[in-house]
Amino acid sequence: MSDNKLGRSLPNWKVPPRPAPMTLTGAYVQLEPLSADTHAADLFRAFYGHDALWDYMFSGPFHSASAFHRWVKEHSSAPDDLAFVLRDRASGLCGGIASLMRITPAAGTIEVGSISIAPEMQSGRAWTEAMFLMMGWAFEAGYRRYEWKCNALNLPSRRAAQRLGFSYEGIFRQAVVVKGRNRDTAWFSVIDSEWPALREAFQNWLSPVNFDAEGRQKERLSDMTRLTRAASDPDL
Numbered sequence: 001m002s003d004n005k006l007g008r009s010l011p012n013w014k015v016p017p018r019p020a021p022m023t024l025t026g027a028y029v030q031l032e033p034l035s036a037d038t039h040a041a042d043l044f045r046a047f048y049g050h051d052a053l054w055d056y057m058f059s060g061p062f063h064s065a066s067a068f069h070r071w072v073k074e075h076s077s078a079p080d081d082l083a084f085v086l087r088d089r090a091s092g093l094c095g096g097i098a099s100l101m102r103i104t105p106a107a108g109t110i111e112v113g114s115i116s117i118a119p120e121m122q123s124g125r126a127w128t129e130a131m132f133l134m135m136g137w138a139f140e141a142g143y144r145r146y147e148w149k150c151n152a153l154n155l156p157s158r159r160a161a162q163r164l165g166f167s168y169e170g171i172f173r174q175a176v177v178v179k180g181r182n183r184d185t186a187w188f189s190v191i192d193s194e195w196p197a198l199r200e201a202f203q204n205w206l207s208p209v210n211f212d213a214e215g216r217q218k219e220r221l222s223d224m225t226r227l228t229r230a231a232s233d234p235d236l
Contacts, residue, residue: 013108014142015105015106015108015142016105016108016141016142016143017105017141017142018103018105019082019100019103019110019137019138019141020082021033021082022137024084024130024133024134024137025089025133026089026129026130026132026133026206027089027125027129027206028088028089028090028124028125028126028129028206029086029087029088029089029125029126029127029129029130029133030086030087030089031084031085031086031087031098031130031133031134032084032085032087033076033082033083033084033085034072034075034076034083034084034085034097035072035076035085036069036070036072036073036076038085039072039085039094040065040068040069040072040073041065041069042093042094043068043072043085043094043095043097043118044062044065044068044069046093046094046095046096046118046120046121047061047062047068047116047118050118050119053116053117053118054116055154056150056151056153056154056157056178057114057116058114058178058179059071059075075097075099075114078099080101080102080103081099081100081101081103081114082099082100082101082103083097083098083099083114084097084098084099084100084130084134085097086098086117086121086126086127086130088121088124088126089126093120095117095118095120095121095126095127096115096116096117096118096121096126096127096130097114097115097116098112098113098114098115098116098130098131098134099112099113099114099115100112100134100138101113101114102147105143107144107145108142108143108144108145108192109143109144109145109146109147110138110143110145110146110147111146111147111148111149112131112134112135112146112147112148113148113149115157124215125206125211128164128202128205128206128221129202129206131164132199132202132206135164135190135195135198136199139192139195143192144191144192145189145190145191145192146189146190146191147187147188147189148161148164148166148187148188148189149185149186149187149188150185150186151178151183151184151185151186152171152183152184152185152186153184154186155235155236157186158186158188158233158235158236159233159236161186161188161233162188162222162225162229162232162233162236163220163221163222163225164221164225165190165194165198165201165202165225165228165229166188166189166190166229167188167189167190167194167229167230167231167232168186168187168188168229168231168232168233168234169187169188169189169231170186170187171184171185171186171187172184172185172187186233188233194228194230197227197228198225198228201221201224201225201228202221204219204224205217205219205220205221205224
């Protein structure tokens with residue numbers, strides 16, 4: 001039987017390590033292991049009053065510092081996930097969270113999820129660089145597939161995935177129940193063979209020469225990543 005009928009062989013395949021708590025540092029952002037005692041107060045301030053950030057999340061919104069602190073403590077200690085806080089290097093303030101999750105080393109797959117970015121960080125380069133750093137760690141550690149999943153109704157998340165170079169893979173209907181409501185889940189991925197070109201796109205976009213004196217981008221990241229995507233989201 002031909003190799004093609006059985007699937008491509010992987011003679012040099014090695015199971016990658018599970019991610020351990022680590023700090024990832026870029027030019028604009030530092031990713032630190034999420035800690036309630038260290039980060040909850042800053043994050044509560046950044047998120048407070050922006051309830052829409054939690055519309056498609058499994059938890060939230062939070063209207064008291066104590067409830068948020070409790071959630072951060074639980075979220076940061078989840079045994080199968082590695083949660084990060086995004087700290088803006090210029091201001092020193094925490095403005096977002098993101099996790100490596102659904103980590104399956106035997107298959108070489110890993111997902112980025114539980115992403116929430118405060119409005120003050122959404123317009124800068126920090127959160128984009130954070131996504132770049134997390135993706136870079138995964139592929140450099142030997143993972144073959146890096147996933148992004150979101151509620152199919154969450155068009156901003158779907159746009160973000162496509163901007164970051166993820167390829168659209170379709171909708172899983174009635175995938176889960178969230179806060180008593182049905183969720184159809186949109187799936188996106190990047191695979192290891194796409195990473196070199198995507199890494200170059202990120203590096204070119206993040207370069208200071210891509211921004212003018214007022215910090216406005218000259219070229220859009222979505223234009224740079226377009227050719228790396230195997231499929232585009234038909235609803236965008």
